[in-house]
Amino acid sequence: MTPATVLTLQTGVGPIPGDHYLPSTPANVRWGRLPCAVDEPVLRIAAGESVTFDTVSHEGILPDQGQDPLAYFTSHGVAAEHVLSDAIEIAATVARDTTADGPHVVTGPVFVTGAEPGDLLKITVETLVPRVPYGVISNRHGKGALPGTLPRGPENVSVFTPVEERGGELFGVLPLTDESVGAERVVAFPLAPFLGTMGVAVAGDERPHSVPPGAHGGNIDINLLVEGTVLYLPVQVPGALAYVGDPHFAQGDGEVALTALEASLRATLRFEVVPRAAALAAFGEVTGPLVRTPEYLVPTGLDPDLNEAMRKAVRAALDVLQARYGMAEHLAYAYLSAATDFDISQVVDIVCGVHARIRESDFADVPVEGDA
Secondary structure, three states: OOOOOOOOOOOOOOOOOOOEEEOOOHHHEEEOEOOEOOOOOOEEEEOOOEEEEEOOOOOOOOHHHOOOHHHHHHOOOOOHHHOOHHHHHHHHHOOOOOOOOOOOEEEEEEEEEOOOOOOEEEEEEEEEEEOOOEEEEEEOOOOOOOOOOOOOOOOOEEEEEEEEEEOOEEEEEEEOOHHHOOOOOEEEEEOOOEEEEEEEOEOOOOOOEOOOOEOOEEEOOOOOOOOOOEEEEEOOOOOOOEEEEEEEEEOOOEOOOOOOEEOOEEEEEEEEEEOHHHHHHHHOOOOOOEEEOOOEEEEEEEEOOHHHHHHHHHHHHHHHHHHHHOOOHHHHHHHHHHHOEEEEEEOOOOOEEEEEEEEHHHHOOOOOOOOO
16 A cells, blocks of 8 residues: 555546456445355456455444444545445445344455366455545444453444544544544554455355355455465365455454454455465465465464464464475474464454464575475
8 A cells, every 4th residue: 555645436436457347336246245156256357367346344334333324424524425335335235134144245256267176366465545534443242352341331332433644654543532532632553454355255055154264265354464465265166256355444463342443445456376286385285264475474273262273273384384395293383383473363253363474584495396
């Protein structure tokens, strides 16, 4: 993201750098469910091509916020022309079962030519641009890291959070208390946009709930996935049927309140196919999301039990070190204990996430047979 004053990027307005453009019109989205094998793609692309997605945050369109983003955001001082028209249209027209479906607006799926089960889909995050100069952080009853304690009152809590430019950088701004709204003394934290949801379709004819992540990716909420990073996912159906959603402006590891700073992004992603043989040579058997940043190789662990998610992340890290570098298991275990951070991705999405940050520079002297 290039630091600048945030412009309101309505559908089709502003730079669209991808080879293809996929707006979040009602025909291109699902609300609360993820694609499966029987779903028709809304876009077909060649492997290696990029897509610019207009993503829409669910915050501001949910029933507990009135399911009327125009009314909700203008009540917080946003001018009507700065409320996204696609968000208004989705809230008014897209079907969602409020008792059975998740909250997320999911854009796609995209058919990637040549992707087959057993391959990896390589998704490179090229650009992430805020579409609006504001977002929302929410805490809902029965959710978050402290269910039964917070929120304190009977109502769900949604905190409107404006974005300000300071010294050429963008910050989310919160007051210290409700009484200090509009005061000069505030908390300002830097933005680091990423997509909480990137995934591939699951096999079969049942669309997964949008909240729990899994081997398909989905709502993994790994805040490392900023511009210039890569997500690898094991392909489960022909064409992969990729999708995105749950845009964030910022998130702390853990995402303890239930959501972080949720807000709509324009995301340009490049989709490549890593054939199974090349994937095995580079990383070994990848059975779930694998992230790569300029500094780290990031295996993941996912499970409803946070302790088990941690154990799965450790096992995934051991597998990568053994397959990629030929490191003996007991030495890899020692290395992980001495040199690798295991971070909690999130604890609020039914399935908890843990990810390891393995510094690739530590292995600069070790040749690898293949890369992807």
